[in-house]
Amino acid sequence: MNRIDLSEMLYYYELGDENEKETILKEFKKMLWGSKCKFKKYKRKYNYTVDKDLIKDRKLIDIFTPHESIEYMVAKGKYKSKLNSIDYIRVKVNNLYGYYCDRDTYYKSEYYKCITVPKNEYIKLVRKIIAEESINIVDIKDKIERSLDEAEMYRKQSTSNKLNITWNDHKNIINDFIEKIFENYKPLEEVEDDSWEIDSVIIDGWNEDNYIISYFSKSLSGYYKNYVRKAAGISKYKEYIYCEACGKLTEKTSNRTKYCHICAKEKKLEKYIRYNKKREITTNRKTHIR
Numbered sequence: 001m002n003r004i005d006l007s008e009m010l011y012y013y014e015l016g017d018e019n020e021k022e023t024i025l026k027e028f029k030k031m032l033w034g035s036k037c038k039f040k041k042y043k044r045k046y047n048y049t050v051d052k053d054l055i056k057d058r059k060l061i062d063i064f065t066p067h068e069s070i071e072y073m074v075a076k077g078k079y080k081s082k083l084n085s086i087d088y089i090r091v092k093v094n095n096l097y098g099y100y101c102d103r104d105t106y107y108k109s110e111y112y113k114c115i116t117v118p119k120n121e122y123i124k125l126v127r128k129i130i131a132e133e134s135i136n137i138v139d140i141k142d143k144i145e146r147s148l149d150e151a152e153m154y155r156k157q158s159t160s161n162k163l164n165i166t167w168n169d170h171k172n173i174i175n176d177f178i179e180k181i182f183e184n185y186k187p188l189e190e191v192e193d194d195s196w197e198i199d200s201v202i203i204d205g206w207n208e209d210n211y212i213i214s215y216f217s218k219s220l221s222g223y224y225k226n227y228v229r230k231a232a233g234i235s236k237y238k239e240y241i242y243c244e245a246c247g248k249l250t251e252k253t254s255n256r257t258k259y260c261h262i263c264a265k266e267k268k269l270e271k272y273i274r275y276n277k278k279r280e281i282t283t284n285r286k287t288h289i290r
């Protein structure tokens, strides 16, 4: 079966008795999890090779050589073959897993910007050498070190708020949502009057399938977001910040809140140790003077 008529499924679901409803849900889930659009990850690299004959300066060679290949992961997002309606919903399900659960992909965009810096700086350097322009080695070194530190911070921020669950757990969560989504569905005709301007919609090449896909997508996003907030104990009545040390979403209990509970404890301990060392040094000095 190539063309999947979601609107028919939803129609029969609404009219069906418990048994028929269950059969339809089962069929839908079978197609969803059997979709050809699997969640896949790829390794990508920012590559360059330090041209030692061109650069010559030992310091510059040492700055650039360690970053000749920076690897990062991406989730598959493009498909060559034509997608049916269920495939589109499956892609959404995959994206949700990547965004909320997978620790290798879907980082903050700043992360990906930061890891391109060594390669960009290398290209700039080569251009400058060829143009015989002056080169500030300290600046280059600082810039690369700073961006890689920042990248690490963004990586932590991106991963520390992800759910610690497997693909199978994710599947179970989605399966729970599917029934709700079928239950809450309203056909296009019923919502047309108040929220959609049907004429402009038809001109834009809109059809019922698009409406259903978008309904599934929005519902899945909404339910998943709520699930994640609940799992993290996040309330919509509280204010949150990202912990400055580990990036975890943390309740802002005062204007001075900077760290999560764990990091705040560590910072306090560090401060205490530093304070004691200082005291030791001063007392030792005093005894020495005496």
Ligand SMILES: [Zn+2]
Pocket: 243, 244, 245, 246, 247, 248, 259, 260, 261, 262, 263, 264
């Ligand atoms: Zn923290």
